[in-house]
Amino acid sequence: MALMNNYGERSVTLVKGEGVYVWDKNGKRFLDGLSGIAVCGLGHRHPAVTQAICDQAERLVHVSNLYLVEPQVELAEKLARIANMETVFFSNSGAEANEAALKIARKYGNDKGIKTPHVITAESSFHGRTMATLTATGNDKIKAGFTPLVEGFSHVPYDDIDAIEAAATDQTVAVMIEPVQGEGGVHVPNASYLKALRALCDKHEWLLITDEIQTGNGRTGTYFAFQQAGILPDVVTTAKGLANGMPLGACLARGAAATILQPGTHGSTFGGNPIACAAANATVDTIESDKLCDHAKALGEYFLKTFGEKLANNPHVKDIRGLGLMIGVELTAPCADIVPKAMERGILLNVTAGNTIRLLPPLVMNYEQADSLISAVVELIAER
Numbered sequence: 001m002a003l004m005n006n007y008g009e010r011s012v013t014l015v016k017g018e019g020v021y022v023w024d025k026n027g028k029r030f031l032d033g034l035s036g037i038a039v040c041g042l043g044h045r046h047p048a049v050t051q052a053i054c055d056q057a058e059r060l061v062h063v064s065n066l067y068l069v070e071p072q073v074e075l076a077e078k079l080a081r082i083a084n085m086e087t088v089f090f091s092n093s094g095a096e097a098n099e100a101a102l103k104i105a106r107k108y109g110n111d112k113g114i115k116t117p118h119v120i121t122a123e124s125s126f127h128g129r130t131m132a133t134l135t136a137t138g139n140d141k142i143k144a145g146f147t148p149l150v151e152g153f154s155h156v157p158y159d160d161i162d163a164i165e166a167a168a169t170d171q172t173v174a175v176m177i178e179p180v181q182g183e184g185g186v187h188v189p190n191a192s193y194l195k196a197l198r199a200l201c202d203k204h205e206w207l208l209i210t211d212e213i214q215t216g217n218g219r220t221g222t223y224f225a226f227q228q229a230g231i232l233p234d235v236v237t238t239a240k241g242l243a244n245g246m247p248l249g250a251c252l253a254r255g256a257a258a259t260i261l262q263p264g265t266h267g268s269t270f271g272g273n274p275i276a277c278a279a280a281n282a283t284v285d286t287i288e289s290d291k292l293c294d295h296a297k298a299l300g301e302y303f304l305k306t307f308g309e310k311l312a313n314n315p316h317v318k319d320i321r322g323l324g325l326m327i328g329v330e331l332t333a334p335c336a337d338i339v340p341k342a343m344e345r346g347i348l349l350n351v352t353a354g355n356t357i358r359l360l361p362p363l364v365m366n367y368e369q370a371d372s373l374i375s376a377v378v379e380l381i382a383e384r
């Protein structure tokens with residue numbers, strides 16, 4: 001095979017999807033407990049998204065960001081309204097949305113006369129695979145072999161306000177944080193963490209950047225997770241679930257951060273592509289009209305409650321946690337072997353941080369489908 005080996009061995013070829021199911025080329029059906037890693041929130045082949053993609057493809061595919069395109073303008077207004085932000089920059093991916101946020105932070109510092117702007121991020125965070133975002137990521141494994149890294153980052157324990165204060169210098173310009181850590185193992189911080197962080201950033205005039213690439217787009221029970229903390233960040237990034245599978249990222253900003261990127265400072269050839277934005281408009285509209293945030297909240301609570309009952313006192317289970325439809329079942333030992341075993345049973349799920357089974361089901365999953373997913377996970381753990 002001519003593909004680079006960076007994803008390791010892949011044995012299953014998926015060819016078709018419908019709702020919460022996908023099929024491989026042999027016709028085997030899988031219940032999707034992962035949504036393409038929090039991407040297909042509306043499930044596969046959602047008619048509103050398919051229609052939007054086809055309609056836009058028949059009108060206009062690409063013209064460059066030298067010109068306005070309607071779906072991009074419409075989407076920016078929608079996201080700004082939902083998030084209470086003022087301006088939006090569109091990228092193709094999460095890492096690029098974070099790159100934009102980090103460039104905003106650096107320029108914010110430089111404009112204030114701070115010569116070596118410094119950004120604080122959390123240990124076990126994940127912010128992407130580009131040079132700046134892998135440096136921002138709080139996981140040494142991801143950085144190994146890629147030195148020299150980008151300057152100007154420090155990492156502090158997650159959910160620890162004092163640690164941020166201790167790591168700050170007179171060069172600090174921003175704190176970048178996931179409202180719930182995804183790749184790091186589904187870590188939900190204390191309810192007061194983001195509020196305290198907001199207060200600390202206000203006190204020092206640092207930008208608070210929430211990386212909502214995974215937590216955004218209804219995943220945690222509100223459109224953005226910061227909305228549950230009762231705070232407003234200065235910058236919010238999102239991507240994964242934004243366009244239900246079309247590649248699109250967004251960096252949203254308000255206040256001083258909203259006007260930092262001026263002509264010539266940043267750009268992207270494909271970012272905010274008309275088809276991707278049309279798909280996102282249909283996705284956002286469907287999340288709102290079908291009240292999928294409320295459903296994600298209720299179904300997420302059902303997952304946690306049912307796992308709690310079925311796995312109570314199970315010697316293999318260390319912790320069960322989550323927010324909305326970001327669910328982690330941490331085992332006492334590494335459990336990557338569960339992934340192929342689940343696939344044999346026709347279930348797609350993921351293991352992250354070595355020993356945490358992670359579920360990111362489509363927001364449209366119903367209770368019966370959730371029961372099948374829960375039973376499969378409970379049986380896979382019982383077999384250990």
Ligand SMILES: *Cc1c(COP(=O)(O)O)cnc(C)c1O
Nearest residue numbers: 093094095126127128182213214
């Ligand atoms: C997936 C993810 C990213 C990176 O997004 P890409 O689209 O893969 O570049 C960044 N931050 C978080 C929190 C993510 O979950």
